[in-house]
Amino acid sequence: MKKILELTVGWLYPDLMSTYGDRGNVIVLSKRSEWRSIPLSVIPISFETSRKDLLSCNLVLGGGAQDREQELVANDLRLNKGKTLKEMFTRGIPGLFVCGSPQLLGKYYMTGDGKKLLGLGIFQFVTKHFGHDKPRCIGNTAGKVVGIPLSEIGKRETIVGFENHGGRTYLGQNDKPFAQVLKGYGNNGEDGYEGAVYKNVIACYYHGPFLSKNPHIADWLLTKALEIKYGKIQTLTPLNDRLEWKAHMLMLSRLEAYKDI
Amino acid sequence: MVLHLLTTYFSLALIFFGKLTIQLLTIFGIGAGGTWPGEIALRGNPHILSFFLRRVRSGIVLVAGTNGKTTTSKLIQRIVAESNRGNTDRMTIVHNETGANLMNGLISAFIREWRIQKPYDFAVLEVDEASLPHVVAEMQAYKGKVVLVLLNLFRDQLDRYGEVRMIARIWKESIKKLPSQTVFVVNADDPELVDVTHGKKNKYFGIKDPSSYLKKGEHATDSTYCPFCGQKLTYEGIYSSHLGIWRCQKCGNTRPKLTLSAYPSVLPGLYNRYNTLAAVLTAQILGINKNQIKNALENFSPAFGRGEGLIVEGKRVKIFLAKNPAGFNATVRTVLELGAKNIVFLLNDRVPDGRDVSWIWDVDFEMIPDAVMCIASGDRAYDLGLRIKYTHKSRSGISNLKIFETTKEAIVFGLKQMKQHETLYIVPTYSAMLEARKILTGQAIL
Known part of the structure; x- marks a missing residue:
């Protein structure tokens, strides 16, 4: 008998960390799962969420926060959720952290006002904001995935999206970059890297609806979540992604990033 | 004195040049000259706006907020115009009706209405969120009536404006510079705006209509936390996003008492209810009578788009x-x-x-x-x-x-x-x- 599959996604602090379209990733994952008849439930992770509930998540998502919220979240995350999340991610539970949330996973984040927020230490990277008068890294962006085996993402190696961040992130020695920047700023506008990958956790500066134009990454996250939960290699039913790839390719050609591929 | 005269002549030259630009743009069908004449004048004299504002005889109304600026300022412009109906002397109302609401758009509107030897009577200007502090800074010496209408504050173009709270912080600081006679017409349903204008000469509008409460909160919501103390707000009802009957259980701040809460809306939709309330309350503050307000609104046609x-x-x-x-x-x-x-x-x-x-x-x-x-x-x-x-x-x-x-x-x-x-x-x-x-x-x- 075919096993009935289902997934639970934990969405970190949706009312504090959902600044600009971050819900997009949640919607894309939910739909792509449901369209394959795999019911997916989303549970909001808040200050009150218990360790037990957090452990019930097969995938964890984080988005961007405004400055004040970022501080509230950073504290709760580090003091009350950090240990559990680290255990989960080390076990291979996949995660996607976009917009400002990667800043919370590194060693620390130095805010624009010079305040040092300690991170979870899942990654070794540090993030520094050099002041509100410094230009932000804003614009459409494209990258070439280097942190995930290409065979696991259908040999489609590009990603596209939008970035808007004041902080600059510098990878530590053991951090594996997620992508090489084809167009845009990436982590810091200097070293040509975008984001980082730890086991099955992706952290990157792309904005919330990142997965909408990158269905290969969405399916990779779902596949990993199912694998960790059900313990065997899962193949997802293919979907008609004509529209997704059309939007993806159009952005690549608009950025003239395709020449670099 | 000499310097003052020189600045005045220079400003006049810029105005002349601006008028010429408007003519040329119109003749060649490039557009109606919404921003270019102002941009040129602004580059010639960065403080040219205060030169114009000093020449407004009766009063200045500024309309700011994320949504509804163009409709609200058009409503106010129509009511002010109606209040002068029957007078032989045409009233000059400066109004950036195309929605060109950055500094260059405002200045272009002044250039368009410029008549030699004739001051302006009124200015009804919608002002971009990020430009408001700059406009306010040019108004310090103004002696006539001033009304600042604050409609709402939502997340909008983070790449351009930054976060909602940042705009609120900048507004709160900059409105301190407005002349002391300024009356603030504030949407009481928006907690962030109530904080921005706290302790000012405020008149509040808002909606009192439980049948319009949303059944389910919208996803796109900012400011659900108390702007005064940071506690999560409780709502008796929400009309849209974070607009509603709010209260803070911790510090006790709550939606203020309304001066105006009902007026037949001129256009469909919730926002136009707010826009109508804001315009009517402004008109009342300017001392325009009931019938004139009613007549102006009856014949109202929406702003473009x-x-x-x-x-x-x-x-x-x-x-x-x-x-x-x-x-x-x-x-x-x-x-x-x-x-x-x-x-x-x-x-x-x-x-x-x-x-x-x-x-x-x-x-x-x-x-x-x-x-x-x-x-x-x-x-x-x-x-x-x-x-x-x-x-x-x-x-x-x-x-x-x-x-x-x-x-x-x-x-x-x-x-x-x-x-x-x-x-x-x-x-x-x-x-x-x-x-x-x-x-x-x-x-x-x-």
């Missing part, structure tokens, strides 16, 4: 500008209430629209019933199409989504789709609105 109706090839078309999640949700709700069967959504990502289109994922497209045809186009037609695709319940989708790479194709398809008695609704971002109007009317506006 803001619920504006057009007849194209015998078919009815209505354009509702929508440029951020809160406004978009309210607009979609309005056109659905009006019985829309075909909606053309146009998403551009040029500078006036905001380069980042991520916000469409904060819009609740899920509220659109399957029977309504969604036609997506604009620079980011596929992003919009994807957003709508991800509202579908089954992977095979439904046939209520059509995507066109050009705005023209989308509009033509929309017009073909509709039956005789129906209306085609167009919901565009700012630059897409100008484009759609140009296609529909064959004429440029800006």
